[in-house]
Amino acid sequence: MEQNGSVLIVDDEEGLRFGLKVFLSRNGFSVRESGTLSEAKDLMQSIFFDVAILDIRLKNKESGLDLIRTIRDQNPNAVILIITGYAELDTAIDALRKGANDYLQKPLEKERVLDSIRKNRELSLLRRENRQLKEELKKGNNEGKIIVDSFVMKEILRTADQVKNLAPNILISGESGTGKEVLARYIHETGNRSENNFVALNSAALSSNLLLSELFGHRKGAFTGAVEDKAGKFELAHKGTFFLDEVGDMSLGIQAKFLRVLEEKSFEPLGGNNRIKIDTHIIAATNHDIPSLIKKGLFREDLFFRLNVIHFNLPPLRERKEDIGNLSNNFIKMYSRQYRKSVDPLGENEIQILKEYSWPGNIRELKNLINRIVILTDQEQICSEQIRRFLGCSPEEIESPIPTKTTFHVAQSGTLAERLNPVIEEYEKKILIQALEKNRFNRTRTAEELGITRKTIGRKLHSYNL
CATH class of the missing domain: 3.40.50.300 (P-loop containing nucleotide triphosphate hydrolases)
Incomplete structure (x- = not known):
């Protein structure tokens, strides 16, 4: 069974610990349990826990609340659930203030515990993604995000x-x-x-x-x-x-x-x-x-x-052509890093060629064009002839984005599906890009050509971040 993460249960009721361990193990979690704080801390020395379920009142006047800071120091994104047999509002507020994600009262409903874990892990993932986006903005490391030189976009x-x-x-x-x-x-x-x-x-x-x-x-x-x-x-x-x-x-x-x-x-x-x-x-x-x-x-x-x-x-990109140069060079920088290549920024002549194009697919089309050029070029400087070839010829005349021999890395372990799926996805992505460019990024015509629905086109574009 697929592992959903590691869980630490700290409770002085052995029967409760056993029941939760069996239930969560059946749902794909790796579970360790402890009846005291000292045992829990020993486990944390060697195991990185994704979820902690802590009883608020343990024997010898110990409290699971005292573990929250230690768990947060080990894994800031851990899901921490506090459980108790006492419905005390002040205690619940204190637990949440100290960093717990949820507060559950005994007797526990196992499905409620599982639901809280899943919900809070999803929220934690969203918060982590948003923190990463915020850090990118702080560092100015957001290539292709907000690149504006045109007056209309500045307004x-x-x-x-x-x-x-x-x-x-x-x-x-x-x-x-x-x-x-x-x-x-x-x-x-x-x-x-x-x-x-x-x-x-x-x-x-x-x-x-x-x-x-x-x-x-x-x-x-x-x-x-x-x-x-x-x-x-x-x-x-x-x-x-x-x-x-x-x-x-x-x-x-x-x-x-x-x-x-x-x-x-x-x-x-x-x-x-x-x-x-x-x-x-x-x-x-x-x-x-x-x-x-x-x-x-x-x-x-x-x-x-x-x-x-x-x-x-x-406005469409054809009405804000002042932005094309910086957008293109930011995409070059981004894809050069992604593909571990060294490709120089475009010169004035190359940027002018891009400005003369109408860009029916707007920034998405420009981004895909730069992506293809960076993938296929074997030179450090993109020349005017390359850009004209990609822009001015029919897709059949352009160097095919679908190689005759696979150049994708194939995993050396895993099932046939696990090894094959990433390769299929890469080919599907390239076919989709080729069909979109052929149809000037018209989703309806592209869907008709490929024999799929317009909604499927939208879903795949979102999936492949195109």
């Missing part, structure tokens, strides 16, 4: 800086590939919610039923396949930012539910009875003309007014 960032700490509903519009999620992340990471989660969801990539589950979460048994409680994106983004991409593709039914969340600042999980209050900065994005959708009866006007408190319309 957009100036307005974003004015509103980022006020958390108004924001609607970002613009063609595909113009950097809508990049702007949303900038608002979050440089604002006063940066210590909390940035949660993103692309509604176009999901069916209506799956989208409802992702947005609101669900309770165990809410529908077939709901074998455990799951927190939704709204809940995960509490005190942080929720970015909903492709909002114009949502059905009218889901739009109505989304509107109610905006109005009431609360929601009910699927299959739940209690409303959950949230304090979340909502940022939505679309590549559609929402007023036109409203006229066609495809988008709720009241939802548009709720979202459109602050509106940013990102």
